[in-house]
Amino acid sequence: MPITVLLGAQWGDEGKGRITDALAADADIVARFNGGDNAGHTITIGSSVFKLHLLPAGIFRERCLNIIGNGVVLNPINFLKERDEILAAGFPVTPDNLQISEAAHVILPGHIALDAAREATRGGIGTTQRGIGFAYSDKAARIGLRAGLMREPERFAEDVYAHTERVNRVLEREYERPPLDARAAAAEYAAAARQVAPYLANTARTLHRALAEGKRVLAEGAQAVMLDIDHGTYPFVTSSNATVGGVLTGLGVPAQAVTRVVGMAKAFCTRVGAGPFVTELGGELALRLRGTGANPWDEYGATTGRPRRVGWFDAVALRYAVQTNGLTELALTKLDILTGLDPLRICVAYSYRGECLEDFPQDGEVLAQCRPVYEELPGWREDVTAARSFSDLPAEARAYIARIEALAQVRVTMASVGPERMQLVTR
Ligand code: IMP
Numbered sequence: 001m002p003i004t005v006l007l008g009a010q011w012g013d014e015g016k017g018r019i020t021d022a023l024a025a026d027a028d029i030v031a032r033f034n035g036g037d038n039a040g041h042t043i044t045i046g047s048s049v050f051k052l053h054l055l056p057a058g059i060f061r062e063r064c065l066n067i068i069g070n071g072v073v074l075n076p077i078n079f080l081k082e083r084d085e086i087l088a089a090g091f092p093v094t095p096d097n098l099q100i101s102e103a104a105h106v107i108l109p110g111h112i113a114l115d116a117a118r119e120a121t122r123g124g125i126g127t128t129q130r131g132i133g134f135a136y137s138d139k140a141a142r143i144g145l146r147a148g149l150m151r152e153p154e155r156f157a158e159d160v161y162a163h164t165e166r167v168n169r170v171l172e173r174e175y176e177r178p179p180l181d182a183r184a185a186a187a188e189y190a191a192a193a194r195q196v197a198p199y200l201a202n203t204a205r206t207l208h209r210a211l212a213e214g215k216r217v218l219a220e221g222a223q224a225v226m227l228d229i230d231h232g233t234y235p236f237v238t239s240s241n242a243t244v245g246g247v248l249t250g251l252g253v254p255a256q257a258v259t260r261v262v263g264m265a266k267a268f269c270t271r272v273g274a275g276p277f278v279t280e281l282g283g284e285l286a287l288r289l290r291g292t293g294a295n296p297w298d299e300y301g302a303t304t305g306r307p308r309r310v311g312w313f314d315a316v317a318l319r320y321a322v323q324t325n326g327l328t329e330l331a332l333t334k335l336d337i338l339t340g341l342d343p344l345r346i347c348v349a350y351s352y353r354g355e356c357l358e359d360f361p362q363d364g365e366v367l368a369q370c371r372p373v374y375e376e377l378p379g380w381r382e383d384v385t386a387a388r389s390f391s392d393l394p395a396e397a398r399a400y401i402a403r404i405e406a407l408a409q410v411r412v413t414m415a416s417v418g419p420e421r422m423q424l425v426t427r
Contacts, residue, residue: 002259003217005247008224009263009321011271012242013301013308015333016264017041018416020057020220022424023262027218029210030058031067031203033250034240035222036107036135037078038128040302044419048089049296053303054079056220059098060091065210067203070103071240071250073135074147075112076192099201102148107135108160109185110167117175125236126273128303136229136239147200150193157190204252211257219247219258225321226271233364236275244325263327263410265318267335267400270308272301276367279311279347286310289337297334297419312345312374315407320360322410331414332404335384335397335425342379344400347372348407377403385418390427 006023008014021043024030037053044050045060054074058064068074079100083093111131119127127133138144145163149156161182168179210217223242226232231243240246248255268289271277281289289310291298299308321327338344350357350370361367380396387393390401393415401412415425 002214003211003219003247003253003257004260004262005219005221005244005258006262006264007221007244007325007327008227008242009265009318009325009327009330010224010269010314011226011277012222012224013040013270013272013299014224014264014266015042015416016221017043017052017057018333018419019262019264019331019414020218021060021421022414023218024058024061024064026216027058027061027064028215029065029067029207029217030056030061030220031069031207031217031251032056032220032222033069033071034242034246035238036073036130036132037075037082038130038132038238038303039222041222042296042302044296045421050086050089051302052082054082055086055093055098058218059086059093064097065206066098067206067251068098068100068104069203069251070101071246072101072104073107073132073139073240074100074104075107075130076150076189076196080192080195095198095201098199099203099206100147100196100199101203102146102200103204104147105135105139105144106147106150107131108145108163108189109180110164111135111138113171113177113180114167117171117177121175125275128301130303133239147196150196151200153190153193153197156193157186160189161186207251207253211253217253217257219251221246225324226317231324233275233367236273236364261325261328262413263321263325263330264333265321265330266333267313267338267415269311269314269317270299271311272304272306272308276364276370277309277311278316278350278367278370279314279372280309281311288341295419312347312372313404314347314372315404316347316350316358316360318404318408318410322408327410329413330405330408330410331416332401332412333416335393335415336417338379338400339384340379340381342381343376344379345374345376346400346403346407348375349373375403385423387417387425388422390415390425393425
């Protein structure tokens with residue numbers, strides 16, 4: 001019963017789209033288990049660049065079934081927009097290759113308005129303003145709307161109306177913001193519901209049957225370990241479990257079915273939004289790593305377009321990701337971006353008030369005061385973008401990877417050396 005899990009091992013934006021796309025080639029099913037359209041998975045196919053927010057990356061693969069699991073929060077309007085973009089590009093998106101869990105929760109206009117209102121206060125953490133946290137709050141409070149309700153558009157519209165009216169009172173009283181048009185929201189969501197309904201299914205049952213038949217499932221994570229609601233840098237996190245446990249609860253599959261857990265890490269670190277970032281860089285080096293934004297793969301948020309904060313590779317954080325998720329291997333992305341930087345630095349420990357910490361601290365106050373302890377490694381000048389196997393890489397690049405492996409106790413099995421599908425070094 002093989003499930004391969006793909007998880008972000010840093011702060012998100014590790015290039016998961018890229019590696020999911022590669023792994024999807026061998027999968028019968030690709031399933032999203034957490035998050036919503038806050039994710040932005042960039043996939044380059046030939047000269048086309050796609051940014052997927054909700055649809056699993058298997059949507060580009062023939063004969064692949066895609067699942068949006070119960071652990072996801074679904075914005076039906078943005079889902080339909082994305083579906084139409086993919087359809088326009090010539091890829092099918094039908095109930096035959098996409099199922100949406102009837103138990104997934106729906107992101108409502110009120111959730112998005114509250115997210116924006118909260119972000120405008122001092123309590124903001126730099127969310128994507130997609131209503132994610134407020135949709136999960138309602139789920140946990142047992143007052144959320146589940147996607148299955150979209151099979152009954154009239155009842156769904158009534159509930160959207162009631163929710164919007166309830167939120168309006170909060171918007172006006174707490175945030176001094178104008179109310180939303182509840183009637184328009186209900187009508188828009190009812191129209192969307194009619195289009196979403198054909199995709200609804202009991203996806204846990206689909207997965208159970210597929211696993212019993214020995215089908216290969218790829219569980220595609222969104223966000224990352226450091227953004228996990230429990231194990232990330234709370235409160236600067238998203239509102240779902242982006243770690244391995246999220247696969248079990250977000251899809252309804254047994255733990256024994258998971259046979260492979262692939263972590264994804266960039267060859268350096270990036271983060272969007274607020275929160276501690278021990279290896280953060282400024283100045284020229286940051287500009288160099290971030291890129292100008294001229295290329296779709298430069299370090300600007302795929303969902304919000306915000307410039308990402310950048311830093312040196314953090315092996316303390318990666319070790320934590322390996323331990324938390326039982327990563328069986330690691331895919332390293334953007335190795336080519338480091339070409340020409342000499343020396344390279346890897347953070348091997350944190351210094352906290354004169355103490356050397358080798359374990360990632362759970363206490364956010366401690367983490368915020370940690371300083372990086374770096375080890376320097378020689379860089380390389382050779383172009384690596386044509387490399388296809390580890391032996392094609394310069395000795396310094398291989399040494400850089402070997403040091404990451406030793407520090408985090410995980411084997412690097414893939415490394416990307418450019419944005420194209422083919423620009424992948426495998427071992
Ligand atoms: P939210 O998920 O929109 O509530 O945002 C919470 C935090 O997670 C913010 O710091 C976001 O920037 C971050 N975040 C959410 N989704 C992603 C992602 O896909 N990549 C990177 N950061 C993300």
